[in-house]
Amino acid sequence: MRKLNVAATVIAAVILAAALPQAASAAPQIAAGASLAVPSVTDPNPAPPVDDFVRPEPPATRAKSEYTYVSAPLAGTMKTTLVTVQLADKSAAATDAAIPMDAAKASIGASKNYWRSATSGRVDITLVETRTLHKSAARSTQSPGAIADIVTAELGWKQDPYTALVLFVPGAYLNNGAAGMTYSNGNIGGRIVMPQNSRLTTPVLAHEFGHALGMDHANSLQCGSGVSDVATGPFAGFADSTCTIRPYGDNVDLMGISHFDHMPVISASFWEMGRFGNGDEIANLGTVSSPRNVTLRPWAGSGANRAAKFTDPKSGEVYYLELRAPVGYDSVIAQNGNRGVKITQQGGGNSSILLPPNTRPFAGYYSNTQAWQAGQTFTTHAGTKVSITSVSNTAATVTIRPPGAPAVGYAETVAITRTGDKAVLNVGGWAYDSAKSSESSPVHVYVTTPAGVRTGYALTADQPRADVNKVMGVTGNHGFSRAFNLTAAGVYRVCVYALGSVETTDLGCRSLTLQGSAPPAGFLDSLSLVKANGVTVLRAIGWSYDPGTPTASIPVHIYVTDPAGRTTSRAITANKSRPDVSLVMGVTGGHGFSTDIPVTAGGQYKVCAYGLAVSRFTQGNSLLGCKTVTPQTTPAPLGYLDSAVPKTDARTATVTVSGWALDTGTPAASIPVHLYVTGPDGTTKSSAHTANQVRDDVNQVMGSTGKHGYRVAVPVRKPGSYRICAYGLAVSPFPLGNSLLGCQTVTVTATPAPVGYLDSARVQLGGTGSAIIASGWGLDPGMAGTSIPVHLYVTYPDGTTKGTAYVANRVRADVNSIFQVPGNHGYKVSIPVVKRGTYTVCAWGLGVAGLSAGNTQFGCLRTTY
Numbered sequence: 001m002r003k004l005n006v007a008a009t010v011i012a013a014v015i016l017a018a019a020l021p022q023a024a025s026a027a028p029q030i031a032a033g034a035s036l037a038v039p040s041v042t043d044p045n046p047a048p049p050v051d052d053f054v055r056p057e058p059p060a061t062r063a064k065s066e067y068t069y070v071s072a073p074l075a076g077t078m079k080t081t082l083v084t085v086q087l088a089d090k091s092a093a094a095t096d097a098a099i100p101m102d103a104a105k106a107s108i109g110a111s112k113n114y115w116r117s118a119t120s121g122r123v124d125i126t127l128v129e130t131r132t133l134h135k136s137a138a139r140s141t142q143s144p145g146a147i148a149d150i151v152t153a154e155l156g157w158k159q160d161p162y163t164a165l166v167l168f169v170p171g172a173y174l175n176n177g178a179a180g181m182t183y184s185n186g187n188i189g190g191r192i193v194m195p196q197n198s199r200l201t202t203p204v205l206a207h208e209f210g211h212a213l214g215m216d217h218a219n220s221l222q223c224g225s226g227v228s229d230v231a232t233g234p235f236a237g238f239a240d241s242t243c244t245i246r247p248y249g250d251n252v253d254l255m256g257i258s259h260f261d262h263m264p265v266i267s268a269s270f271w272e273m274g275r276f277g278n279g280d281e282i283a284n285l286g287t288v289s290s291p292r293n294v295t296l297r298p299w300a301g302s303g304a305n306r307a308a309k310f311t312d313p314k315s316g317e318v319y320y321l322e323l324r325a326p327v328g329y330d331s332v333i334a335q336n337g338n339r340g341v342k343i344t345q346q347g348g349g350n351s352s353i354l355l356p357p358n359t360r361p362f363a364g365y366y367s368n369t370q371a372w373q374a375g376q377t378f379t380t381h382a383g384t385k386v387s388i389t390s391v392s393n394t395a396a397t398v399t400i401r402p403p404g405a406p407a408v409g410y411a412e413t414v415a416i417t418r419t420g421d422k423a424v425l426n427v428g429g430w431a432y433d434s435a436k437s438s439e440s441s442p443v444h445v446y447v448t449t450p451a452g453v454r455t456g457y458a459l460t461a462d463q464p465r466a467d468v469n470k471v472m473g474v475t476g477n478h479g480f481s482r483a484f485n486l487t488a489a490g491v492y493r494v495c496v497y498a499l500g501s502v503e504t505t506d507l508g509c510r511s512l513t514l515q516g517s518a519p520p521a522g523f524l525d526s527l528s529l530v531k532a533n534g535v536t537v538l539r540a541i542g543w544s545y546d547p548g549t550p551t552a553s554i555p556v557h558i559y560v561t562d563p564a565g566r567t568t569s570r571a572i573t574a575n576k577s578r579p580d581v582s583l584v585m586g587v588t589g590g591h592g593f594s595t596d597i598p599v600t601a602g603g604q605y606k607v608c609a610y611g612l613a614v615s616r617f618t619q620g621n622s623l624l625g626c627k628t629v630t631p632q633t634t635p636a637p638l639g640y641l642d643s644a645v646p647k648t649d650a651r652t653a654t655v656t657v658s659g660w661a662l663d664t665g666t667p668a669a670s671i672p673v674h675l676y677v678t679g680p681d682g683t684t685k686s687s688a689h690t691a692n693q694v695r696d697d698v699n700q701v702m703g704s705t706g707k708h709g710y711r712v713a714v715p716v717r718k719p720g721s722y723r724i725c726a727y728g729l730a731v732s733p734f735p736l737g738n739s740l741l742g743c744q745t746v747t748v749t750a751t752p753a754p755v756g757y758l759d760s761a762r763v764q765l766g767g768t769g770s771a772i773i774a775s776g777w778g779l780d781p782g783m784a785g786t787s788i789p790v791h792l793y794v795t796y797p798d799g800t801t802k803g804t805a806y807v808a809n810r811v812r813a814d815v816n817s818i819f820q821v822p823g824n825h826g827y828k829v830s831i832p833v834v835k836r837g838t839y840t841v842c843a844w845g846l847g848v849a850g851l852s853a854g855n856t857q858f859g860c861l862r863t864t865y
Contacts, residue, residue, distance in 0.1 A: 073276075079128045079164070092135075115209060136154055142175070143176060144193045161187045190212045218256035219248065220355075222249060224243075230243045252334065269344045272320070273346055282307045283309070285311075288311065288312070288313055294397070312382045323341055339391070339393075376388050380403075383402075402502060409429060426482075430478045443499065446496075450490025517547055518548070519618060522556075524626070529631055538607065542625070545589070548613065550589070551588055554612055557572075559608045562605060563603025564601070570595065607627055608625070634736065637741075638661070640660060642658045658711045660695045667704040667705070670707050674688050677722060679718070680721055716748050726740075753853040754781075756808070760774070761839075771833060772794065776827060777815045784821035787824050804831065842857065
């Protein structure tokens with residue numbers, strides 16, 4: 001039997017009335033799928049007990065029913081007359097400012113969009129007439145019903161099916177505290193009275209049109225016991241005397257308490273009651289006789305079978321399941337605890353009843369825990385269970401199980417046995433499904449290891465158990481057993497469940513301990529700073545062994561936390577001889593360890609050592625100890641890059657880099673200096689040097705001894721800009737890093753190409769043979785004192801060309817005098833010829849400076865033999 005609306009009075013949610021703040025501007029038109037920000041809403045002051053839906057009692061000759069279905073899907077156009085009313089005690093200007101016609105039309109347009117969406121376009125709301133500032137004899141001091149009657153008579157309006165009269169009157173609320181009222185003669189349609197425009201206007205007007213379409217309120221079950229479902233009482237009310245109906249208690253429904261700006265979707269129970277949508281949105285599961293798995297889609301979305309209803313096999317009551325997710329009209333309302341699976345029933349007088357997870361009274365008008373969440377289970381008062389498996393914004397999965405006898409069983413054996421290095425967990429017992437007592441049923445065993453890992457195992461109770469059959473009066477095989485190999489000592493938690501088609505039975509949980517050998521023994525004896533192969537290191541020394549396997553050399557893990565807080569680890573083996581340990585502990589084998597840890601910076605180092613057990617069953621690993629050492633630091637090196645001077649008058653061009661560097665922690669040492677040279681092409685090359693040249697000035701100023709200067713000629717291969725940076729590298733054990741000594745940028749330019757001349761080329765006849773005598777001079781301005789190579793190319797009468805290399809190393813005082821250069825720069829060459837004809841001789845001077853601009857043709861001459 002469905003719940004009757006037993007509330008004597010109701011508090012209208014749409015009448016949130018009296019204390020809600022109002023917006024001065026017109027309420028926005030809310031289209032389907034709109035998402036608007038909801039302001040913080042505080043609960044209003046108590047409003048007078050008033051219902052916003054008034055409908056005459058049916059004639060005495062008409063039988064009353066608990067609720068009334070719409071006999072056929074709603075279809076038609078609600079012909080609406082919209083009137084802004086100037087009451088007798090209100091001025092026209094004040095009325096027009098309070099209830100602008102455009103804002104009223106916008107609210108009707110939003111209601112039209114909402115109900116067209118809910119009815120798949122079958123119900124429309126259209127304005128057939130509007131009247132602005134109808135001057136009425138009604139006064140603001142009269143009740144909304146009286147105002148409606150007076151204005152209706154003045155207009156000559158009467159209610160026919162699918163007609164509505166919407167009256168807007170001045171005032172923040174109607175004088176009974178309501179934010180809207182509907183009066184209906186029982187047909188589809190009615191008269192709606194609304195106060196002046198506010199942020200409640202659009203949601204309330206859509207709510208009132210819901211009344212005009214035949215729906216009452218979205219209520220909720222409220223019980224002092226908190227129970228989520230309850231049977232009706234033997235005479236009236238509920239079997240649980242703490243339960244009542246909370247009017248407007250469903251605030252995730254348009255027909256419940258109204259919200260600023262937003263219009264949530266009506267519940268599935270209303271949807272079916274009014275024959276809304278296409279008629280295929282709610283899957284009818286019928287009477288549940290076996291477990292059913294159902295997937296729900298967002299109720300405010302679209303598509304068939306997105307909600308479901310089922311009939312309880314014992315009570316015959318019908319329940320509706322829907323997923324309220326932030327989609328469409330629910331985009332703002334279905335949040336937090338109102339996002340999830342909503343469960344409702346049809347109530348008396350075309351109302352609905354919400355069945356939330358907790359029905360205890362809540363303060364104010366709004367609840368944020370009206371939907372069921374994943375992991376929760378709703379149980380009807382007759383015992384049918386609805387388990388919520390998962391909830392997301394796109395789908396929810398639920399399992400419905402009818403009431404019935406639970407599975408039966410007993411976990412007789414839950415024990416650990418150990419033989420040597422093998423241990424086994426044995427689980428055994430019997431179980432059967434009361435609904436299918438002759439069949440072998442599933443059993444689930446969950447084992448939680450000492451490490452906290454929980455694993456489930458599926459068994460079948462299919463082993464013969466004649467004793468069980470005899471005592472319990474059943475047939476079939478119902479015994480089960482399983483052995484699990486164990487790998488670690490510690491506490492195991494074992495839980496066993498008998499699975500039934502109706503209800504699973506917990507056969508109990510037990511905690512068992514697998515005793516293991518003691519954890520490793522040992523100690524981190526010392527942590528000290530030492531020099532190893534010229535490098536300062538931390539040396540950790542200690543010992544460890546596993547009592548369960550005392551002859552084995554076991555792993556030891558070392559964890560090092562450096563001054564920057566970074567922790568690194570290394571694995572070693574305690575396999576060094578420690579006669580003292582063997583003697584005292586009474587063991588054999590190698591159990592000592594020693595490891596060197598590089599020291600990279602000054603500050604505190606923390607070193608911890610752990611001994612790792614190798615026995616199969618042990619109580620765990622052991623901390624062997626932690627120690628700290630703080631090496632004293634020295635400053636980073638001092639120094640300077642004094643100069644970087646290019647030199648191009650050589651066969652290899654260089655930039656000579658000069659400066660000094662010293663490590664104050666080791667002031668007499670000549671320290672490394674690294675040079676980084678970035679060339680014109682952007683590539684950087686490095687080279688390592690030592691500051692080991694005498695710099696008395698540095699020693700005098702710094703008060704140091706030793707050699708600390710550096711002077712390095714860095715080769716360069718091409719002209720352009722070079723950036724040179726020098727770094728001083730510390731040699732002290734614990735410096736605060738290395739130092740940038742400075743950077744300089746120098747520009748290296750190319751030297752000019754050689755200059756010279758081919759003075760003459762003639763054939764000289766001789767008794768032993770003829771030859772071409774070629775002479776001239778050439779020099780490289782970049783290396784003016786050096787005799788440069790000269791290449792002569794002779795083209796013979798037959799067109800062939802042959803080149804010969806010479807050196808311009810003959811005295812040419814005239815060249816030296818004119819160019820003011822030293823050295824020998826002349827050339828005179830004899831080239832034998834045998835064939836008659838014309839010869840062409842060309843001379844080239846080759847540059848010898850490292851950055852010479854190139855070679856130069858000194859000229860060409862022709863001569864005939």
